[in-house]
Amino acid sequence: MxxxxxxxxxxxCREIEIDYNQLDKIIRDDYGGNKETMIMMMQAIQRxxxxxxxxxxxxxxxxxxxxxxxxYEVATFYASFSLEPxxxxxxxxxxGTACHLRxxxxxxxxxxxxxxxxxxxxxQDLKLTLETVNCVGACAVAPVxxxxxxxxxxxxxATLNDFMDRLDxx
Amino acid sequence: MIEATQTALTPSEVTKIMSTEALAExxxxxxxxxxxxxxxxxxxxxxxxxxxxxxxxxxxxxxxxVGSAWDGKVVPMIKPTGCHGxxxxxxxxIIEPQDIFYQRVTVNDVQEIVEKTVLNNELIKRLQxxxxxxxxxxxxxxxxxxxxxxxxxxxxxxxxVNPTEIGDSIIRNGYAALAKALTQMTPQQVIDEVSxxxxxxxxxxxxxxxxxxxxxxxxxxxxxxICNADEGDPGAFMDRSLLEGDPHxxxxxxxxxxxxxxxxxxxxYVRAExxxxxxxxTTAIRQAExxxxxxxxxxxTGFDFEVTISTGAGAFICGESSALMASxxxxxxxxxxxxxxxxxxxxxxxxxxxNNVETYANIPSIIANxxxxxxxxxxxxxxxxxxxALTGNVFNIGxxxxxxxxxxxxxxxxxxxxxxxxxxLKGVQTGGPSGGCIPIxxxxxxxxxxxxxxxxxxxxxxxxxxxxxxxxxxxxxxxRYFVNFLVEESCGQCTPCREGLTRMKEILDxxxxxxxREGDIELLEEIGKFTNNFSLCGLGTSAANPVLSTIRxxxxxxxxxxxxxxxxxxxxxxxxxxxxxxxxxxxxGLCKSKCPVKAISGExxxxxxxxxxxxxxxMECYKNCKxxxxxxx
Numbered sequence: 001m002x003x004x005x006x007x008x009x010x011x012x013c014r015e016i017e018i019d020y021n022q023l024d025k026i027i028r029d030d031y032g033g034n035k036e037t038m039i040m041m042m043q044a045i046q047r048x049x050x051x052x053x054x055x056x057x058x059x060x061x062x063x064x065x066x067x068x069x070x071x072y073e074v075a076t077f078y079a080s081f082s083l084e085p086x087x088x089x090x091x092x093x094x095x096g097t098a099c100h101l102r103x104x105x106x107x108x109x110x111x112x113x114x115x116x117x118x119x120x121x122x123x124q125d126l127k128l129t130l131e132t133v134n135c136v137g138a139c140a141v142a143p144v145x146x147x148x149x150x151x152x153x154x155x156x157x158a159t160l161n162d163f164m165d166r167l168d169x170x
Numbered sequence: 171m172i173e174a175t176q177t178a179l180t181p182s183e184v185t186k187i188m189s190t191e192a193l194a195e196x197x198x199x200x201x202x203x204x205x206x207x208x209x210x211x212x213x214x215x216x217x218x219x220x221x222x223x224x225x226x227x228x229x230x231x232x233x234x235x236v237g238s239a240w241d242g243k244v245v246p247m248i249k250p251t252g253c254h255g256x257x258x259x260x261x262x263x264i265i266e267p268q269d270i271f272y273q274r275v276t277v278n279d280v281q282e283i284v285e286k287t288v289l290n291n292e293l294i295k296r297l298q299x300x301x302x303x304x305x306x307x308x309x310x311x312x313x314x315x316x317x318x319x320x321x322x323x324x325x326x327x328x329x330x331v332n333p334t335e336i337g338d339s340i341i342r343n344g345y346a347a348l349a350k351a352l353t354q355m356t357p358q359q360v361i362d363e364v365s366x367x368x369x370x371x372x373x374x375x376x377x378x379x380x381x382x383x384x385x386x387x388x389x390x391x392x393x394x395x396i397c398n399a400d401e402g403d404p405g406a407f408m409d410r411s412l413l414e415g416d417p418h419x420x421x422x423x424x425x426x427x428x429x430x431x432x433x434x435x436x437x438x439y440v441r442a443e444x445x446x447x448x449x450x451x452t453t454a455i456r457q458a459e460x461x462x463x464x465x466x467x468x469x470x471t472g473f474d475f476e477v478t479i480s481t482g483a484g485a486f487i488c489g490e491s492s493a494l495m496a497s498x499x500x501x502x503x504x505x506x507x508x509x510x511x512x513x514x515x516x517x518x519x520x521x522x523x524x525n526n527v528e529t530y531a532n533i534p535s536i537i538a539n540x541x542x543x544x545x546x547x548x549x550x551x552x553x554x555x556x557x558x559a560l561t562g563n564v565f566n567i568g569x570x571x572x573x574x575x576x577x578x579x580x581x582x583x584x585x586x587x588x589x590x591x592x593x594x595l596k597g598v599q600t601g602g603p604s605g606g607c608i609p610i611x612x613x614x615x616x617x618x619x620x621x622x623x624x625x626x627x628x629x630x631x632x633x634x635x636x637x638x639x640x641x642x643x644x645x646x647x648x649x650r651y652f653v654n655f656l657v658e659e660s661c662g663q664c665t666p667c668r669e670g671l672t673r674m675k676e677i678l679d680x681x682x683x684x685x686x687r688e689g690d691i692e693l694l695e696e697i698g699k700f701t702n703n704f705s706l707c708g709l710g711t712s713a714a715n716p717v718l719s720t721i722r723x724x725x726x727x728x729x730x731x732x733x734x735x736x737x738x739x740x741x742x743x744x745x746x747x748x749x750x751x752x753x754x755x756x757x758x759g760l761c762k763s764k765c766p767v768k769a770i771s772g773e774x775x776x777x778x779x780x781x782x783x784x785x786x787x788x789m790e791c792y793k794n795c796k797x798x799x800x801x802x803x
Binding site: 035037038039042043070073074077078079081096098100133134135136137139140141142144149151153 | 217218220221222257258260401402403404405406407410442443444445480481482483484485486497498499500501502503559561562563567568599603635637639643651652655659661
């Protein structure tokens, strides 16, 4: 089984292939179709697509028998879920207290300006998503940037610029 | 955490432990294999050290020592451990049996460490620790003031055990307290022991743990034991450290609680932002189940207790008990009114005992050593020790475990090493976003840290975040930062919290932008009191603390922003400018070379001047001037 879903949110129309066998594996095999594990199922789906495609959520709703509105309520309540496609690379800048005191706010503004996106948003070419997080618990090495799940301690605007330069070269 | 490849103590070799005697025998067997005088290299692999490259350091040690190139006689064991707590010096390496402490170790240092220190007992000066201002470096980890002045009860195993090896925990008496509880104590005796320890919830509210267990045990039907590992306070990381460094203490504490309250199902609710903690816990639960220390028929006693991990999805409010339980059920985390407590009706409408990670981690030692032993630490009203996450403008950043009642100045100066860059201490913020700023040493000379004392000065214990702020910190900006955080994290269902926070944020934004008006301070106080008095849950009822406590102690800073349009600390960019004091400037030229926008001019050895039209107020000149001639005006 496979199908397509259209995601027209702020970016140009893109078709996303949904692999329902894979969805079944996540929902039924990994989590036993248990409604209570819905948040973790949604996290697993997001790991596959880098966001929550509408078609996948509709399918989830049918399989675990939870109204789609409830699923959207959860998707919009928790900060880690995204209903828009995320970029190939994800740059997360910690804005926890210790990082804030050491200037992480300026790093967020710098990248936002350089890439022309607001925090939480993705570049037009789907290359980069800029995110902020409230604390990754590595306060001793503040400010911390996390690029594609790798932690960069004592990050500076120069560290981030290197990363952006590499992205531009891709 | 990295998989261990070297140690022989893997649980796959043993079958299930079917009695408490069998656990003791297994422990003796492991201890017999363990030679305390054998060389051992501990490498910290907590989140902080991993970020600084400790995984590569471990790999390099393995490559040299385990590989064929090694011709030394005794192969030292390499032990990747959880967070040692001294994160600002990471990656940390400790070499036993000599207790040699090396800091900021990189892959390039490993060869030298092996050749000089491991083989020839020779010290490498540049990797050793030196206290601020001291000439002599310190060799032993236990002699470093940062460690020597702590009392590590709950953190005792961290940095000494490999969290992915259950054998390491068992050697150090892991699960012995559970064995004792299951075979020598009734559930009521367990509760009485915990009550007599006077342990109070370490998550923030400080509710007596024994009393909570007692009320849960009285309920009928299926009960749940839940661990709150949704450590959302920015600047607090003791729970992360415990989960990553000593997961079995937490699991054992939960199992003891389950026995006491009559539960067989446990849930661990972990923040999704802590992937390493989730991974370590998953391994720990698997290993404990394989040995029969968790799961069905634990140690052959007939007692069952299964633990499931559930991850959060990035919502601060889910640290609140009823929100957490809603989230566990797969719903949005909105708190409910507490006419009925969750020990009566919580998760799945069943009685649920929720405690914080650090609370559970304290339980095994209390059962093993008795409530009176625990109570001998700390004060009458706040017993035992507490782990604080010391961060901000302080030399030694990391986790510190101290007896309750210790002086705050001792934490900042004695353990923390004081404030760097010759700046003065302005205050300490405790309790996370809903806490308060304590103006030591100027307005309050010092306080003894405990639940009651902190409340007296308008702050809270919270989960133990402790953020040191120096004279360059603007208190209005700090209040704005926390309120902004809470605006984003408020669930929005009750009006006082949702609207109160939003209005306070508007006013604080205005003040820090230079548009403050007469009456703003009074308005903030009025909204703040209203928000704190009439919100539904714990987030809302403490949400105004950062505003109210900064107004209480730093009112003159608010007034300077509003009346004089000045930010005395030099943080709010629209409200200050830098000037070079011609009487102090030596014309060294450092500021000129550091300025990224070439706003500073002046000849060598002559007074320099800042061109205000070019200056972007980046602080470089201010931070770098050796003579403090750059002034905030």
